[in-house]
Amino acid sequence: MQKYKVSFPHIANYWVPMKILFSEGLDVEYVVPPPITKRTLDLGSRYSPDYVCAPFKYCLGNYIETMEAGANTLVQAGGVCRLGYYGELHEQILRDLGYEVRFVNMARARFSKPLIIYNHFREINPHMSVKRIARILPVVLKMVECMDEIEDYMRKNIGFEVQNGSLAAVYEEFLTDISQVRTKRELRRAYNRCKKRLRRVPLNVPQHPLRVGIVGEYYTIMEPFSNHYIERELARMGVIIDRWMNITNSLRPSRKRDIRNRIKPYAKYHMGATSMYTIGKALEFAKRKYDGIIHVKSFGCTPEMDAMPALQNISSDHKIPILYFSFDTQTSDTGIQTRLEAFYDMMIMRNEAK
Amino acid sequence: MRKAYLGIDIGSISTKGVIIDEDQALLAHDYLGTEGNPIGAVKRLLASIDEQLDHARYKVVAVGTTGSARKLIGAMNGAAMVKNEITAHAIGTVSLYPDVKTILEIGGQDSKIILIDNGVVVDYAMNTLCASGTGAFLSSQAHRLGVKVDRFGEIALRSKSPTRIAARCTVFAESDLIHKAQIGHSQEDIIAGLCRSVVSNYLNNVGKGKAIRPPLVFQGGVSKNVGVVRAFEEATGYPVTVDANSHLIGALGTAILAKKSKSETPFSFQITDINFTTKGMECQQCSNHCEVICIYRDNELVDAWGNRCERGAVRP
Numbered sequence: 001m002q003k004y005k006v007s008f009p010h011i012a013n014y015w016v017p018m019k020i021l022f023s024e025g026l027d028v029e030y031v032v033p034p035p036i037t038k039r040t041l042d043l044g045s046r047y048s049p050d051y052v053c054a055p056f057k058y059c060l061g062n063y064i065e066t067m068e069a070g071a072n073t074l075v076q077a078g079g080v081c082r083l084g085y086y087g088e089l090h091e092q093i094l095r096d097l098g099y100e101v102r103f104v105n106m107a108r109a110r111f112s113k114p115l116i117i118y119n120h121f122r123e124i125n126p127h128m129s130v131k132r133i134a135r136i137l138p139v140v141l142k143m144v145e146c147m148d149e150i151e152d153y154m155r156k157n158i159g160f161e162v163q164n165g166s167l168a169a170v171y172e173e174f175l176t177d178i179s180q181v182r183t184k185r186e187l188r189r190a191y192n193r194c195k196k197r198l199r200r201v202p203l204n205v206p207q208h209p210l211r212v213g214i215v216g217e218y219y220t221i222m223e224p225f226s227n228h229y230i231e232r233e234l235a236r237m238g239v240i241i242d243r244w245m246n247i248t249n250s251l252r253p254s255r256k257r258d259i260r261n262r263i264k265p266y267a268k269y270h271m272g273a274t275s276m277y278t279i280g281k282a283l284e285f286a287k288r289k290y291d292g293i294i295h296v297k298s299f300g301c302t303p304e305m306d307a308m309p310a311l312q313n314i315s316s317d318h319k320i321p322i323l324y325f326s327f328d329t330q331t332s333d334t335g336i337q338t339r340l341e342a343f344y345d346m347m348i349m350r351n352e353a354k
Numbered sequence: 355m356r357k358a359y360l361g362i363d364i365g366s367i368s369t370k371g372v373i374i375d376e377d378q379a380l381l382a383h384d385y386l387g388t389e390g391n392p393i394g395a396v397k398r399l400l401a402s403i404d405e406q407l408d409h410a411r412y413k414v415v416a417v418g419t420t421g422s423a424r425k426l427i428g429a430m431n432g433a434a435m436v437k438n439e440i441t442a443h444a445i446g447t448v449s450l451y452p453d454v455k456t457i458l459e460i461g462g463q464d465s466k467i468i469l470i471d472n473g474v475v476v477d478y479a480m481n482t483l484c485a486s487g488t489g490a491f492l493s494s495q496a497h498r499l500g501v502k503v504d505r506f507g508e509i510a511l512r513s514k515s516p517t518r519i520a521a522r523c524t525v526f527a528e529s530d531l532i533h534k535a536q537i538g539h540s541q542e543d544i545i546a547g548l549c550r551s552v553v554s555n556y557l558n559n560v561g562k563g564k565a566i567r568p569p570l571v572f573q574g575g576v577s578k579n580v581g582v583v584r585a586f587e588e589a590t591g592y593p594v595t596v597d598a599n600s601h602l603i604g605a606l607g608t609a610i611l612a613k614k615s616k617s618e619t620p621f622s623f624q625i626t627d628i629n630f631t632t633k634g635m636e637c638q639q640c641s642n643h644c645e646v647i648c649i650y651r652d653n654e655l656v657d658a659w660g661n662r663c664e665r666g667a668v669r670p
Contacts (some may be wrong), residue, residue, distance in 0.1 A: 037642035165664075229662075312563035321477050334422060335464075339480055342440035346475045353474040 213285030360611025365629030366463030419611030487555030510581025
């Protein structure tokens with residue numbers, strides 16, 4: 001019997017818990033996809049329809065790279081926008097290119113229906129043990145939560161490091177640590193150690209630092225390569241970066257009705273995907289008197305495009321500047337750097353004028 | 355000896371430079387083509403303003419750069435201030451027109467809108483992904499019509515019924531323009547239509563969702579085109595001010611910022627005799643292949659950039 005070598009395209013650092021989920025929970029070998037680079041994007045855009053959004057291209061390119069690295073079973077997750085259809089399209093394109101791989105499309109899985117998820121997992125490994133997955137799944141979910149919490153701390157503090165890169169170094173070690181973790185207790189120990197070390201990193205926080213909230217589309221906001229590392233670039237100018245969107249928050253039992261009530265003056269109907277969260281969080285950042293908001297999306301992302309008029313109204317009602325970015329397959333940072341610098345200058349000048 | 359400040363704005367199409375004194379009065383200025391060679395263009399620029407400056411009375415003590423080659427030229431000149439063009443334009447304009455509320459700017463490759471309230475930038479936007487409706491587009495269409503681009507404005511003003519030309523995208527506009535010419539629209543109507551399409555493209559893209567309030571100041575290379583100025587006035591319903599030196603505002607802004615930086619080192623025009631070269635190389639440490647640019651002064655490495663991570667770092 002051929003050995004299953006499973007892989008899932010990269011998004012941020014979530015490959016660490018993914019690897020544990022697949023290797024420990026499903027008893028299959030997990031191939032960590034090569035990191036996302038320009039080559040990923042080149043491969044992805046070469047074989048993708050031109051007008052499809054950038055996340056599709058990144059995933060396709062990363063599938064090809066991970067097959068080169070030995071994967072023979074590819075997994076695609078579902079999604080709430082066009083993403084839901086991507087699995088099938090990816091599979092077809094890869095088949096047309098002549099790749100013979102197993103493709104497990106979890107687009108139909110619903111987290112509220114454990115049986116369906118179970119059936120999909122069985123598709124990945126028919127010999128899986130329910131006991132194994134039941135033991136590791138809570139650890140993996142908790143791990144994602146810990147990572148999200150630490151990354152949130154990093155975003156808020158990375159701009160004030162006395163020595164550039166010292167927080168990231170602690171975090172890298174944390175990722176190495178947790179790749180060995182198999183129980184919640186081990187996880188808690190690694191998490192506490194990391195927290196303690198993070199708090200020891202010398203910071204130089206000014207009295208009234210600028211605060212910027214980031215909102216936008218699911219993939220582009222989370223995968224730093226696809227947004228040209230704007231969080232890091234902006235933070236380094238000395239800014240607190242706040243971002244709500246991450247895997248933990250997006251998996252939380254939805255409080256959609258809550259959000260809809262709060263944003264009623266700006267949007268009456270649900271516009272799909274992450275658009276309601278985008279509007280809801282932008283409004284919250286505005287009310288909390290942040291200095292600015294950045295909206296990121298992939299070029300042509302319809303739900304986020306629909307959210308923009310609401311953002312413009314929030315911007316003018318609350319006198320908060322919003323910078324809009326649309327990312328496609330361009331790789332030059334120059335224009336992005338110009339806009340970020342100007343945004344920073346503007347926030348400083350607005351504050352001085354107050 | 356009085357202090358003077360040099361500001362250089364190196365855009366994709368043109369290179370602009372000014373020298374101002376401590377009261378921001380213009381002592382020297384020039385405007386020339388970048389021609390794809392920013393270092394060469396700046397050397398020519400410096401040679402020209404070197405001649406204009408009264409060296410017996412003034413000494414340049416700080417340099418500011420802006421525009422898309424600001425970093426390169428900043429490294430070359432040891433600039434005290436390297437500033438993005440949005441901030442530079444805002445600072446320059448406000449110094450001349452303290453009441454301005456909206457700055458419209460259309461340059462060679464990009465266009466932007468800057469909203470000002472009480473002399474402070476409160477919002478801005480810049481074209482993304484597409485260069486339609488910019489100076490480069492107008493130049494290429496002028497070439498197609500066999501007209502010099504600097505005559506575009508006066509020809510456009512002669513038109514009684516401007517031709518409708520698609521504004522959404524350069525490619526659509528161009529094919530629309532060709533078809534209209536082929537079915538017999540007059541040249542002046544087409545040119546006037548083109549000016550209108552640039553304006554409606556600008557207002558629909560860059561200006562989308564922004565409250566345009568008077569006074570309006572229009573700058574960048576395209577502001578020299580009276581046809582576009584007229585089209586802006588018609589579309590917004592407000593008078594549009596174009597400064598006689600509207601092409602120099604970015605350079606002026608960065609010179610003012612260099613002055614404000616209070617970081618002073620004597621600047622020598624001898625720099626034009628020094629040999630500056632750049633070398634691009636692809637980092638081979640991973641499959642990202644970052645394009646690292648190294649700047650050499652007389653074969654000595656002075657600066658490098660373009661690497662995403664430490665592994666690709668090149669240090670002087």
